[in-house]
Amino acid sequence: MPIVLLAAACLFLGLFPVDLEGVATMREAGRLAEGRRYTAALHAYDGAVERCPGCPEPWLRQGAIYAAQGRYGEAWEAYLAGIRRGGYGDEAREGLARLVIAQGLEGQAIGPLRDLLARRPGRGDLWIALGEAYLAVRDQAAAKEAFSRALELDLSPGQRQSVHAQLGRMCVQDDDECALAHFELVERGPDPTLARHAARMAAALRETALGSEPALARAKLGEALLWWGDLALARRQFQAAVDLEPAYVDGHAYLGHVLSVLGEDESAVWHLERAIDLEPGYTLPRYLLGMHYVRRKWWITGREILEGAHELDPDDPAICAAVADTYLRVEPPDYATAEQWLHAAVDRAPDDPRFHLLLAHFYVDAMVDPSRRGVAVAQVAVGLAPESAEAQETLGWAYHLAGDPERSLASLERARDLRPQGARIHYRLGEVYRALGQEDLARRSYQQALDLDWYGPNGEAAWRAMGE
The missing domain is CATH 1.25.40.10 (Tetratricopeptide repeat domain)
Structure with missing residues (x-):
């Protein structure tokens, strides 16, 4: 019973x-x-x-x-x-909203996100997604409201830092005091890259507040925004700088650079040439003009301008590296001359790992001499930047090409630990595991590369390797 x-x-x-x-x-x-x-x-x-x-x-x-x-x-x-x-239910509605956002159709996600938030107003991540969707359709007021609602909720430190960064960038357009308050909070957040960018922004805003040199202050704010990657806002600041001081060389140079990246070639060249005319002995506008033509694949024109900048400042390693790149871009590449220029860059900045990495990539990725000079230069880069995933990966791959899988494995596993979402690192680990006869680990690494870069070159290479 x-x-x-x-x-x-x-x-x-x-x-x-x-x-x-x-x-x-x-x-x-x-x-x-x-x-x-x-x-x-x-x-x-x-x-x-x-x-x-x-x-x-x-x-x-x-x-x-x-x-x-x-x-x-x-x-x-x-x-x-x-x-x-x-x-x-809500899971499907949220998934579909995020899917259309991923496809660049943010406007179509706004209604579903608002409906979800009407039922779940405590979801800070959804308020952030809504704010970003409003930003994409250029509704600044609605975006600010959504981000402000998110800050009232229990966000993770990383989420809170990113929201303050968004609000700070929006405030730059019309309220420098508001922007400074947000960027000072971003400086204290967990993401070091975001914190560094925010520190630049805060310093520029403090200088703007002093008001002693308004054109210089606007240009510095533009530089900070350029570092951040916000080209539209950077353009406004550089334009303001040259409006305040029409003979301001750096203002014209950076404005020309931003316009070049935005694809406004005629205006870009005008401002860059104006900067050169204002100060013929200054290398920055010549360097940026040369890079403009390189960006447009006018390799020879760009190289001639860059070499002119080098004559004015033969100690600048960035100019040497840029000239080297033009020799690698032409068909067929001029490896011998590119190598000389890359060595010149390293000689001028022996303690900067970036230029050692450029030279290491030249030897390793272009298969010029990976096993001897590639290993040697990559070792120097790792010594200068042991926590750099790129340096560890380059050294590991150089060891692999030199036929030393044990050392290769140690460096590539370190690179994977430093950058676990690096698809190429996982693919290269697969190659090393296969060389060591560890087929199960090789296939797992190939699969991870494919998972992380499904439609990209590393995923394609991993797919081919798994079929072998």
Whole structure:
């Protein structure tokens, strides 16, 4: 009798036995996805689908993975499969909103995100996504409101830092005091790169507040925005600088550079040549004009201008490196002359790992002399910057090409630890594991490279390697 009553209670209350193995499968799939082992996660979700064909959750989670890999068609199919199984809830709506954002259709995500936030106003990450969507459609007021709402919630330190950065950049346009307050908070955040950019912005804003040299202050603010990568705002500051002081050389030079990057060639050349006319002995505008023509693939013209800048300042390593690059761009590449210029750059900055890395890449990636000079130069780069994933990867690959897989493995594993999302590092690790006869580890590394760069060159190389 008690068993009958218990069964009746289960039927009445919906207390059916839990599929513990299915729950474990979903958790394992989620763990794999979090570690960006996407293919393994997709297979695990396939197992969950087999256990529960009518459950929408595995399909929805697969949609999120496909979206993260840029496989948008497959993402749509997975989301629709989940919806057909009754999964048109908040998880599906959020996934679809993030999917259209990833495809550059931010305006279409605003309505769904607002609907989600009406039901879940405590989701700070959704307020951030909404703010970014408004920014994409240039609705500054709505973006500020969304970001401000996010700051009222319990965000992670990284999220809070990025929101203050967004608000600071928006305030730069009309309220320097507001911008400074936000950037001072960004300086104290966990992302060191973001903090450094914010420190530049804060210093420039403080100088602007002094008001003693307004053109110089605007130009410094433009430089800080240029470092940040905000070309539109940088352009406004440099334009303001030359409007305040029409003979301001740096203002014209940097404005010309920004216009060049934005593709406004005629105006770019005018400002760069104006800067040269104002101060013929100054190398910066000549360097930027040369780089403008290099950017347009006018290698010879760019090189001639850069060599002119070198004559004015023969000790500048950046000019030497830029000239070297022009010799590598032509067909066929002039490796001998490029090597001389790269050595000139290293000689002028012996303690700067960036120029040693350029020379190491020349020897290793161009297969000029990876096993001897490539290893030697990469060792110097690692000695100068031991925490650089790029330096460790370059040294590891040089060792591999030199036929030393054990040393190669140590450097590449260090590079992977420093940059776990580096697809090329994982591909190269696969090559080294294969050389060592460790096929299981090789295939796992190839798969990770493919997961991280599905449509890119490293994923393609990994796919070919897995087929061998």
